[in-house]
Amino acid sequence: MKFVDEAIIKVLAGDGGNGCISFRREKFIPFGGPDGGDGGGGGSVWLIADEGLNTLIDFRHQRSFKAQRGQNGMGSQMYGKGGDDTVVRVPVGTVITNVDTDETIGDLTVHGQRLLVALGGKGGLGNIHFKSSVNRAPRKSTPGTPGEVRELKLELKLLADVGLLGFPNAGKSTFIRAVSAATPRVADYPFTTLHPNLGVVSLGTDQSFVIADIPGLIEGAADGAGLGIQFLRHLARTSLLLHLVDVAPLDGADVAEQVRAIEHELSKFDAELLDRPRWLVLNKADVLPEEERQAVAEDIVKRLGWTQPWFLVSAIARENTMEVCQKVQRFFVSQRAEHAGRTEMHPGDVRMRGDGESI
Ligand SMILES: Nc1nc2c(ncn2[C@@H]2O[C@H](COP(=O)(O)OP(=O)(O)OP(=O)(O)O)[C@@H](O)[C@H]2O)c(=O)[nH]1
Numbered sequence: 001m002k003f004v005d006e007a008i009i010k011v012l013a014g015d016g017g018n019g020c021i022s023f024r025r026e027k028f029i030p031f032g033g034p035d036g037g038d039g040g041g042g043g044s045v046w047l048i049a050d051e052g053l054n055t056l057i058d059f060r061h062q063r064s065f066k067a068q069r070g071q072n073g074m075g076s077q078m079y080g081k082g083g084d085d086t087v088v089r090v091p092v093g094t095v096i097t098n099v100d101t102d103e104t105i106g107d108l109t110v111h112g113q114r115l116l117v118a119l120g121g122k123g124g125l126g127n128i129h130f131k132s133s134v135n136r137a138p139r140k141s142t143p144g145t146p147g148e149v150r151e152l153k154l155e156l157k158l159l160a161d162v163g164l165l166g167f168p169n170a171g172k173s174t175f176i177r178a179v180s181a182a183t184p185r186v187a188d189y190p191f192t193t194l195h196p197n198l199g200v201v202s203l204g205t206d207q208s209f210v211i212a213d214i215p216g217l218i219e220g221a222a223d224g225a226g227l228g229i230q231f232l233r234h235l236a237r238t239s240l241l242l243h244l245v246d247v248a249p250l251d252g253a254d255v256a257e258q259v260r261a262i263e264h265e266l267s268k269f270d271a272e273l274l275d276r277p278r279w280l281v282l283n284k285a286d287v288l289p290e291e292e293r294q295a296v297a298e299d300i301v302k303r304l305g306w307t308q309p310w311f312l313v314s315a316i317a318r319e320n321t322m323e324v325c326q327k328v329q330r331f332f333v334s335q336r337a338e339h340a341g342r343t344e345m346h347p348g349d350v351r352m353r354g355d356g357e358s359i
């Protein structure tokens with residue numbers, strides 16, 4: 001199925017029904033009082049997160065969602081029926097922005113979570129409300145109010161703990177195949193991966209994390225080269241990036257420079273991503289003679305002045321890949337412990353809570 005992670009939709013809540021002007025008319029009561037009922041409220045439009053959906057593709061076909069209008073009030077003090085709500089299903093991880101104000105109005109991250117996006121109009125008042133000592137036959141009612149109408153931008157940002165980053169052909173998909181049950185296509189040409197894939201790395205009971213494989217980035221991606229950088233949005237929620245590089249490119253390219261090129265694109269997309277913990281994974285160790293591997297890797301690390309953790313692996317031979325994952329798991333455990341400790345000490349500190357949310 002095609003992967004779509006952006007959509008614009010229009011939501012239209014139902015208008016309220018109008019209040020009614022009516023008078024009681026019965027055989028022996030020729031001048032009965034007012035008995036026009038109120039209009040019913042208009043239905044609202046809600047979004048609901050559904051884990052059964054993986055993409056926003058459905059919104060290519062239907063872009064407008066309308067809730068029902070409230071029924072008008074009627075004689076004999078009958079109130080109009082309220083309009084039905086409309087509920088629109090979206091994938092878990094959908095961020096909702098109001099197109100007119102550019103304001104983010106919600107982020108649905110849990111299955112079943114709901115967000116009200118257009119409130120139904122109120123029903124109008126029937127003439128029974130306008131009876132007074134001076135006016136016993138009011139010819140007055142009020143119309144229902146209009147339902148809210150909004151244009152919304154939906155953006156899917158996948159929920160993953162770890163993001164894989166790197167040039168095409170670096171071996172990202174091979175890596176996720178090696179450490180999880182995910183089976184994205186692997187091939188020796190660039191841009192094999194055209195949309196993100198998620199894999200669950202399971203290291204034991206209560207020891208698992210989700211890893212996202214995204215399409216490769218190339219120099220100039222921020223300006224649209226290759227598949228562009230729009231897929232980087234799927235790294236937004238991750239806490240750790242694994243930066244994969246081919247340790248010995250066939251064309252003899254300088255690995256350190258390749259790392260810098262990706263960093264450059266990353267900073268153009270979102271400088272904050274550059275500050276995120278990022279570990280270097282030097283892949284394809286198997287192409288180098290065993291006795292040279294360590295020295296080549298250390299040289300790259302030294303030239304980069306790399307201070308964060310780094311690894312030398314062979315994704316295809318599954319060498320050292322699980323060690324990377326174990327270290328990732330330990331990183332999450334210590335991060336959680338650290339946050340738990342910090343929030344205990346400063347329960348009212350807003351900054352801490354912000355940090356906590358980003359885990
Ligand atoms: N020798 C060797 N080849 C590898 C290794 N990992 C991946 N490859 C090969 O490198 C090529 C690219 O691998 P992919 O996993 O498709 O690379 P990718 O980073 O997902 O590429 P894109 O999806 O295009 O961004 C394939 O031919 C793989 O078999 C490795 O550890 N050693």
Ligand SMILES: [Mg+2]
Binds near residue numbers: 174214
């Ligand atoms: Mg791939």
